[in-house]
Amino acid sequence: MLSSESRDQSQTGRQEAWVKLKANPVPDVLVIGGGVNGVGLLRDLSLNGVSATLIDSGDFCAGASSASSRMAHGGLRYLENREFDLVRESARERNMLLHDASHLVKPLEVVVPVRHWVKGLPGTALRFFGFSRSPGPLSFVALKSGLLAYERFGAIRRALPHHKVVLSGRNFPPGLPKAVRSVISYYDGQITGPEALVFEMLEAASRIEGVTAVNHIRWQYMQDGRITVTDPLSGEAAELRPRVIINAAGSAIDRVNSQLGIDATRVRGVKGAHLVLRHPQLHGRMGGRSFYFDDGRGRMVVCMPVQDVTLIGTTEVETDDPQDRQVVDDEVNYLLSSLNHLFDDITLTREHIVAVTSGIRPLQAGNGSATQAARDHALFEDRAGSTPVISLVGGKWTTFRSFAEMAANSVLDLLGRQRTASTADRAYPGAGALDVVQLAQDSGLTTQRTKELYSRYGTVAREVAAFCGEQEDAQVTDAPGYSRREIIWLTRNRMTLNLEDMILRRTNIVMTGRLSTCTLDNIADIMAETLGHDDLWAQTQSQGCAADPRILWNGK
Structure with missing residues (x-):
């Protein structure tokens, strides 16, 4: 029988992270914001020997990072706005994710029904040359031409097939309207577990000496370079004096800058x-x-x-x-x-x-329609007193690694250090093959169960399976594929403080379409027992999540 990774069971992963934060009061870098950009930067810095602390006033991956279309894509539509550099970068980064995070990023066929051969082409040309911002119909000629360029941009470490064209209606997907004249299919990537990838990076970075991350933290800038952070759970406070501050707070970047005494509008x-x-x-x-x-x-x-x-x-x-x-x-x-x-x-x-x-x-602050706004990313450097503050503005899921690399290069310059490691072409922690049959034998679980765990955690499934197999387990109510022991592991190891954390960012239960109030009650009870809370806490957590349309649209 496998043994799960040893740790002090009297402490959760978050308690350990708080202890580590207090032990490093003068980190090289303080990252404010635990979305994919902030966590990607923490990963890059950790690999280059930079001591870094990441804090978030909410949960990790709780903003736009967890509300994307779950696609790793090259940005086909950005070609129309002549954002060639962004498309080139996005296509390259998409291919890297398909190669280096293949356990959570899969090839995805994208089907485009086209109703017009050339109608809309003049409008496309006007938008391309910047003479129009008005939307217009998609034409076969424009899409075919765009895909030729799109696939050219994605030639580096090519990971996907070329596009294909279907002109015969009898070969179209069933049910398409008669007005459809052709169907073009091309390929991008689907991120099956965006939150899981963020936690893989967090856990790998936090294993390195001098690097830690803590969620649900209150902080206050003290005007002289000091930042006081408070753990609302224990009431404990600690003082940090970072050499560089990174503002990776996403849509809250301007508010965070304001708290740091910086008056600037960076975000739209x-x-x-x-x-x-x-x-x-x-x-x-x-x-x-x-x-x-x-x-x-x-x-x-x-x-x-x-x-x-x-x-x-x-x-x-x-x-x-x-x-x-x-x-x-x-x-x-x-x-x-x-x-x-x-x-x-x-x-x-x-x-x-x-x-x-x-x-x-x-997005970067600017004028014009939201649809036409630039999707590229940028760094802005300000000062909080004498402390450099770098704001990470813009970006998208696909390009988080390259954006983090850009930010890390700026940090290394400020610290007077050289890059010693690159995240380019580096496999993510859960990547790699895993013999699920052997894992089932070693853990005492069924092969079906180890397949489920591997699909969610990649090779990290070894640790989860070992923990689940140590004691008798039971399925979570109305949540096929999830078990009581898995919920306990996620609570202890992935800094899960409330039921929303668990439902929206530690599991994919919402995407089963079967989640019910009974599921919420069951998981809240498991978490309450694990964290030492009472029945009232569990009831309050369950009721709160049942009223959240991101979890249950109709509250049932």
Whole structure:
């Protein structure tokens, strides 16, 4: 029988991280913000011998990082805005993820139904040359030409097949409207576990001496380079005096800068929402593919299968509130209406919604429409007193590694150090093959169970399986594939402090489409027992999550 990794069971991973934070009061770098950009930077710094502490006032990966379309893509639509450097970078980084994080990033066929051969081409040309910002219909000629360039940009470490064209209607996917003249399919990547990849990076970085990360922390800048951080759980406080501060707070970058005494507008918040739909016929029609289609007004929408549900998005609504998570009726109606134009024989209603996602993209401040706003990333350096502050503005999931590399290079320059390691072409901690049959034998679990764990954790499944196999286990209510012991492992090891942390960012239970209030009650009870809370805590946590449309759309 395997043994799980030894640790002091009287302490959770977060308690250990807090102790480590207090032991390093003068880190080289303090990173504020635990989204994918901040965590990617922590990983890069840790590999280059830089002592670093990451803090987040909320949970890791709780903002836009956990509300994306779950795609690793080269940014085909950015070609129309002449963002060639971004497309080149995105295609390269997408290929790296497919090679180096193959346990969580998979090839995805993207199907594009095209209604016009050349209509809309003049508009595309006008947008390309910057003479128009008005959307227009997609033409076969424009898409075919764009894909030739797109695949050229993705030639480095090529990981995907070339695009294909279908001109005969009898070979189209069933149910497409008669107005569709051709179907073009190309390939990008699907991130099956974005949050899991963030935690892999966090855990690997935190094993290095002088590097730690702590969530749910309060902090205050003291004007003389000191930052006081407080653990709201214990009431303990510690003082940090970093040499460099990184502002990776996403849509809250301007507010964080304000707390540091910096008056600057760097960010333009654009909220994006997705609907999580449970509709077996639609899910089956996807056939493991994504559909990328015109909403009828010249704007493209993406629809894709995620586990047992279908995800459709996204909207673009400007907001200046970093806490704005509301998905309004107009957004819901727009996405349902758009999807109902995809297939003639499938109709979606609000009854098919099981949850929503909502996140605010921290785009660079600027004018013009949100749809046409630049998606590139940039660094901005300011000063909090004499302490350098670097703000990480913009970016997207696919390019987090290269953005982190850019930021790390700036940090190394400020510290007067040389880069000694690169994250380029470096495998992620959970990557690699795993014999799930042997793991089943070693852990005492079934092969089906070890397959499930491997699909969620990659090679980290060895540790999870060992823990689950040490004692008698039981399935979580209405959550096929999840068990009591797995929830305990996630609570102890991945700094899970509340039920929302667990449901939205430690598991993919929402994407089964089967989550119920009974599931919430069961998991809240397991967490309460693990963390030493009472029944009232569990009840309050469960009720709070049941009222959150990101978890249960209708509260049932």
